[in-house]
Amino acid sequence: MARALVIFASEEGQTARIARRVAEELHRAGVEVALRDLARHGTEARLAGYDGVVIGASVHFGHHDKAVARLVKEHLAILHTRHTAFFSVSLSAGGPSRDAAAARRYLEEFAAATGWKADLAASFAGAVRHSRYGFLRTLLVHLSLRRSGAPESGDHEYTDWAAVTSFAEAFARRLQAPKRALP
Numbered sequence: 313m314a315r316a317l318v319i320f321a322s323e324e325g326q327t328a329r330i331a332r333r334v335a336e337e338l339h340r341a342g343v344e345v346a347l348r349d350l351a352r353h354g355t356e357a358r359l360a361g362y363d364g365v366v367i368g369a370s371v372h373f374g375h376h377d378k379a380v381a382r383l384v385k386e387h388l389a390i391l392h393t394r395h396t397a398f399f400s401v402s403l404s405a406g407g408p409s410r411d412a413a414a415a416r417r418y419l420e421e422f423a424a425a426t427g428w429k430a431d432l433a434a435s436f437a438g439a440v441r442h443s444r445y446g447f448l449r450t451l452l453v454h455l456s457l458r459r460s461g462a463p464e465s466g467d468h469e470y471t472d473w474a475a476v477t478s479f480a481e482a483f484a485r486r487l488q489a490p491k492r493a494l495p
């Protein structure tokens with residue numbers, strides 16, 4: 313049975329939800345899955361014991377979480393020998409502030425900054441959750457997201473769950489073929 317690690321960083325919870333769904337779909341496809349939150353497990357997380365690694369991160373102020381970039385850079389050698397997938401979560405990827413060019417640029421900039429091009433990469437629309445923002449974040453969201461057309465109150469989820477399922481299924485299919493021999 314193939315083994316996969318799904319590791320993510322999430323500030324307001326949507327990337328965590330998507331990572332959980334990816335893990336559930338991989339499990340359904342017969343993959344043995346471990347799900348890890350980078351905030352709890354740190355960049356020293358062990359990647360070596362898996363046939364495949366899925367990494368998820370959300371975008372805030374134009375950038376993915378720095379800890380995710382650090383994780384990738386620290387494990388480049390291992391990632392190059394495993395089946396890998398990356399998913400980016402943002403409001404540019406879908407919803408009222410959709411900006412496909414920006415969503416694509418986030419993926420390209422992450423690949424350029426880390427030197428890692430995942431076998432499979434996707435951008436998923438995230439969520440706006442005013443109920444989870446503190447005072448400062450509410451202010452920042454009003455300043456930064458308002459101009460883009462995102463709602464100014466309430467909680468709104470834009471994630472295309474069918475696309476998340478297809479992504480996980482595609483990765484499960486890749487895991488069936490050997491990439492390179494594990495050391």
Ligand SMILES: Cc1cc2nc3c(=O)[nH]c(=O)nc-3n(C[C@H](O)[C@H](O)[C@H](O)COP(=O)(O)O)c2cc1C
Pocket residue numbers: 321322323324325326327328370371372373374375401402403404405437438439440441449452453456
């Ligand atoms: C303060 C703040 C800044 C954000 N900046 C961006 C941005 O620059 N580009 C973008 O496409 N989405 C941006 N977003 C939207 C987030 O990527 C989206 O809400 C996502 O669902 C957050 O994922 P998380 O819940 O896993 O942290 C921002 C959201 C917040 C709250």
